[in-house]
Amino acid sequence: MNRLSFRPRPLDIHKKLPIVKSAREFEDDETTLALRAAPPLPRHSVPELAADVEAHPGSAKKNEQEIPTPQYDDVDTYDRDYTRTFAQPTSYIRARGARAEIGEFVEYDLDNEDEDWLEDFNNERINLNPEKLEILLFKLEILDLKARERAGIITPTFIGPVPVILQLDSAMEALQYLSVRYTVFQAVYNYWKAKREQWQKPILRRLQPPPPVNDTNPYNVFRPREKAYRLHTRRMQRRENSVQSFEKLRLIQRNLVQAKMLMDALIKREEKKREAMECEVHLRRIQMKYKHEALLIDDGFALSGFQQVPSKFGSSDDDYADSDDTDTEQPVVFHPRFPDNKLSTIPSVRLKRERELKRRRHQNAWLFRRDPEEPIMLFTRPLDPDKLEMARIRPPLDPPIDGGSTAPPFRCQGRIGRGGRIIFDRWNPLLGVPIGQEASHFV
């Protein structure tokens, strides 16, 4: 029927379906379709199956349509092995504690190796019965577990050989109440220890650590499993309240607090810089004012290019905050890029001196005022002109001598600073006067 090929509407499990009691209704109706939306599952319920109900599965006679299974037999010693000692209580049986907690039950059963060893042992010496050996091995295992617990070397999973910690003497002492002769006990202990070292794990199954979670060997079984509580959506999973996410949040908090401290310090520094700037601007204004008055009074003319120089030096002074250089001297490093500076136009020595004095005061005002007599520059060395030559450093030229004057207004003097920097002074840092004029200053 080609008409079967269209797909019926999917079935809504909440919709009430009519129950049709007579098959005829379908037969009459040609539009009836057997639902084949889902592939029909294998039909094991073929009604023609024989009903050989009580066929014994062990018998060789097989119903053709049964699934054959392996066989079984009765154990003839069963009646002797299991005693008729069970009386069912009238009430439902309640669980007791686990065996391990009840205490006196000897959980260990001898294996083939133990039995063989015991047979050899008994051939040579006195009789040690198997039950006693079971007790001894069981107690040794328990004592060793306790010793390992005390030593703190219990691992939750089997990550390496489990060592034997229990010593013969302490074991003997702990098991004195079993009244086993020392030689026997020693032999059992040695046997047990050798077996443990061979197995590399406890011989009592309950004490054997399970394989690690990431172990993929299919022969290892019973891994521990943390039942993960999974949230329904991914967004919820990301928000999971686990120890891990808590630690992450704590780290974020620490970082934010640190960032805030850093920002506070930065703001403080910027404020200080601004203050310093304002102070300097203020100072300059006063200087300017003073200079203009002085000029007007003394010479009656203004010095056009003069203001540039201090402002240039001032700009280099501004960098103090960012450098580690806290030398008491803020030595003037001569910039060769303006060798032809306007200082050459300074007309009089007196004006120059005033300027230098002001400048010096300004420079040291930040730190402390130095006694001009105090010898400093303990770690400096004089410049070697040959070496300067080799390094292609040309000392600045002495300013030209004005007509009438016997000495140049100042000279440049060089030295090597503490950090190896080359420093040119235009005034004597000790005396605070332009170089070449010290004598006249003190006279």
Added chain:
Amino acid sequence: MGSMELSTAPENGTAAACNGTAAPPNGGVERRLRSSSTSAAWGSHLPLEVGTRVMCRWRDQKPHPVKVIERRKSSSYSSPADYEYYVHYTEFNRRLDEWVKLEQLDLETVEADVDEKVEDKATSLKMTRHQKRKIDETHVEQGHEELDAASLREHEEFTKVKNIAKIELGKYEIDTWYFSPFPPEYNDSAKLFFCEFCLNFMKRKEQLQRHMKKCDLKHPPGDEIYRCGTLSMFEVDGKKNKVYGQNLCYLAKLFLDHKTLYYDVDLFLFYILCECDDRGCHMVGYFSKEKHSEESYNLACILTLPPYQRKGYGKFLIAFSYELSKKEGKVGTPERPLSDLGLLSYRGYWTRVLLEILKKHKSNISIKELSDMTAIKADDILSTLQSLDLIQYRKGQHVICADPKVLDRHLKAAGRGGLDVDVSKLIWTPYKEQG
């Protein structure tokens, strides 16, 4: 964790007959022709290679086609003829694989497994991945349809040979069905002796007898939650009785193909069904259940021990698992994959329960309502009714066809209900509330 139900139903489906994936391709005539000339030559080709196909005399004394899975030198090894062969009966499930002696094999029927390999090589180059997958899928044995071919092959490689051939458990000595990953110390032992009550296992009978003198258990170490006549059900917490739970898993794996012992037993509850007498409570079967299942599984593994199969215990266990779900107010479904026997029993149970309702019910009913009444998951209800062709599409709507004759026919096919669960005798609170 694979699920397996060992059915009590004698009208088990047709799986046995159609199970074989590869009956020998050559007809009998051809084989006989060849054998006359080559039978002498085969003697010099011993031992047989792994992969050889040959006819083998089974326990019914008839020849059946087998494939050699593994071979080993027998204890009295002197010549290449002294090998034992682990064979898979291609008509049957892997549970019947076994070690056989050379005299059970009909050497005249030997076919080396060359065809398959040559074919594989020749075709693998030409085929697309899709085509190959299709072929892989068709090669998969019945009963594990829900596993992909790769993981099934891996599983079969790792479990290809049974390590323990027999166990003794209480009154019965039972041939095992599948490999079980016992601790390495037990690998050299073809037979294990289990204590019937605490399920400890030992390698020698004397060890078991010594153990029985001291073993103080006469029933599973848990709470009895159901008792009806001689039948009792015990609930054992895997966390409280770890060794017992592990022992039970080792034991159960011997009879369940697709069960994994990968994870520990803490997260499971075990429901042990026992027949009680004056010797104690003898386990006949069990099912395990996750304490908290996210996939609404109400059953992880289910097993009726072979001596108790075909007596209705398996159906009782299934019914019991649904009664627990009803008490929890949840719908449940067994964990997949289901084995051949497991699927059969579940289909039988679902068919019986649903058809009994449909027989009596007069008015319209939705799948959801059926699910609420029975605690059977809606998907399982749909697949059951569809496989019986009871849901039909008529005049633009779905209807349930419930002709009494048709229903009776299906009910008869589904077999007896087994033992009934008397809910009034179930004294149980769901795990969560106990916690």
